[in-house]
Amino acid sequence: MKFYNREKEIAQLHKIEKKSRNTAQMTFMLGRRRIGKTSLLIRATENYKTLYFFVSKKSEPLLCEEFTTEIKNKLGVDIFGELKSFKDVFGYLMDLSTKQHFTLIIDEFQEFNSINSSIYSEMQNIWDSKKNESSINLLLCGSVYSLMSKIFENSKEPLFGRATARIHLKAFDIAALKEILSDHYPEYTKEDLLAFYLVTGGVAKYVEILVEEGSFIKNDILDHVFSDNSLFIDEGKNVLIDEFGKDYGNYFSILSLIASSKTSRVEMESVLEINIGGFLNRLESDYGLIEKVKPIFSKSNSRSIKYQIKDNFLNFWFRFIYKYRSAVEIGNIDYIKNIVERDYDVYSGRILEKYFVDKMMQEGIYSDIGTYWEKGNKNEIDIVAVNEYEKRLVLAEVKRNKDKIKLNILQQKASSLLNNFNKYSIEYIPLSLDEM
Structure with a gap:
């Protein structure tokens, strides 16, 4: 699938890269899983000297071994001795960036939190002491929205205030969805467009899957969503499990009720029989998954409040797949499709x-x-x-x-x-x- 609808973001990243040739830049990018963050960063930096570090769930020494290999291959430098900690790797790169300019992408940056949480404070110390002489273009990307927000926007965290730019990558807009459909299936109907919007919500990965499958007609889209081994069946859980952790039950119950049109706090609490004020606040403020809906022009203290899920796919998943998870567990996907x-x-x-x-x-x-x-x-x-x-x-x-x-x-x-x-x-x- 060709690259769509990221012209503004690419222009911003090119502008940041240009600035970094004179002064070190730290940019963090956040957005929900599958939105296309990595693809965008790779695309925007393809003509620059770029290192790409992926923070997988491995021990710190193993990660640093991978990072060292990437440095040698991409920058053509000899490294004497071993860099066994990320502190050593980052310090080496910040020193190197005083002599040559390059871009460093660190993907799934929030994973350092579980590998060695002190990495953030170590990065802060190195950045603060060496950024004035550095010409590094540092791009930090993560898919756990709440953790990425906390790392950079919580005043108690070491990297608070260090980033020079923030990019919140969002879904494809309606114009892009129409362009994609026109490119691949010009005969699409308004019903097809609605189904495409309803299921994907403009999330790049879901759009890509349907394009690769040639699923552009409403019935074909739904057939693929509910096909054997479909990514979509477990996707809601896969996207949110790292956000909520093992105590996800209450959050999932609330989201399922909202998706099923029980959108007021009173309605939800009457079903769950618990106080959900804290959960709603976190779903809105920390996770960015829901938003308040008030009558337009109502006062700020109005109690006439409803909630809605912002993400189209997650709304669909909680309404139809999670709600009927018993049928999913016994493999009766056709029941849900009906x-x-x-x-x-x-x-x-x-x-x-x-x-x-x-x-x-x-x-x-x-x-x-x-x-x-x-x-x-x-x-x-x-x-x-x-x-x-x-x-x-x-x-x-x-x-x-x-x-x-x-x-x-x-x-x-x-x-x-x-x-x-x-x-x-x-x-x-x-x-x-x-x-x-």
């Missing part, structure tokens, strides 16, 4: 709302976008978008079938909301598969 087919129209209708919110955000013409409801979930409006500069308010009803949208009912729902927008032009629009 449930997906039964519930697909309702489920995909909700994802269609998210699609249009994403699309409108990416258009860059609105100052605020959200949803709206009143007390008791009354007068719900799927999308409210504001262009404050042009004094324009857009209200949208979203349904898969355009014929089922009643704009007169939408106008009635908006009567209270409009009291705050007397001088605005008001536009009521239907959004369906046809408008994708």
Whole structure:
């Protein structure tokens, strides 16, 4: 699959590389697993003198042996004696970077935490003492979001404040997904596009799998997800197990409830019969997996709060695969597939709302976008978008079938909301598969 949609990030990495020729740069990149961090770094540095260190779960001396071989092969230097600790390796490279310029990528950087947690403080001391004379371009990448955030953004950690740049790599946007489908299957329908968006969420690895399998039609996409030995079946657990550790049960239960439309804290606590405030805070702030949804224009202290999973694939996985994990354990994947087919129209209708919110955000013409409801979930409006500069308010009803949208009912729902927008032009629009 060709390289898509990373022009801004590549430009930023090239700019950082150029700066590093005069002054040492430390950049950290984070993003969920499978998002394409490593591929991006390799692509952006392919024309530069670059070392690539992968921090696998090995002993420190074995890792340093691998790193030493990489240094000799890529930089053509002789190393006398053995570098048995990463402190020695990093110190050697920082000294070397005062004489020659190169890029160093350290992938799965957070794994040092389990190998030797003192490495971070040792790196800090070496960096602080030698960065002014160095011309190294240091790129640090990790796939455990919470640990990478902690390492660089927690004021109590040694590397806090040392990074000169931060890149948060996100999923492919809607324009990129359309481009990918157009390149590989120009005959795709709006239904196919929705299924592609619904399952992959723009995550590079999932997109790549479907492209390699030639799965672009809705039915083919679902057939592959629920095929024998499909990566997707265990993927949710594989992605999150390192984030949550062995005590993942409560987190998974909460995410499963949110994916099944129990989106308020009260609803979730009534099922789980525990206080989940701390879990919700960590899922939002530490792990970046969920986000609060409030009625647009509500006060900051409003208690009218719902939660949603930000990642499309994880939402799908918790809704259909984790929820029916007993069927997974006995190998009855067809049972789950039948449930997906039964519930697909309702489920995909909700994802269609998210699609249009994403699309409108990416258009860059609105100052605020959200949803709206009143007390008791009354007068719900799927999308409210504001262009404050042009004094324009857009209200949208979203349904898969355009014929089922009643704009007169939408106008009635908006009567209270409009009291705050007397001088605005008001536009009521239907959004369906046809408008994708």
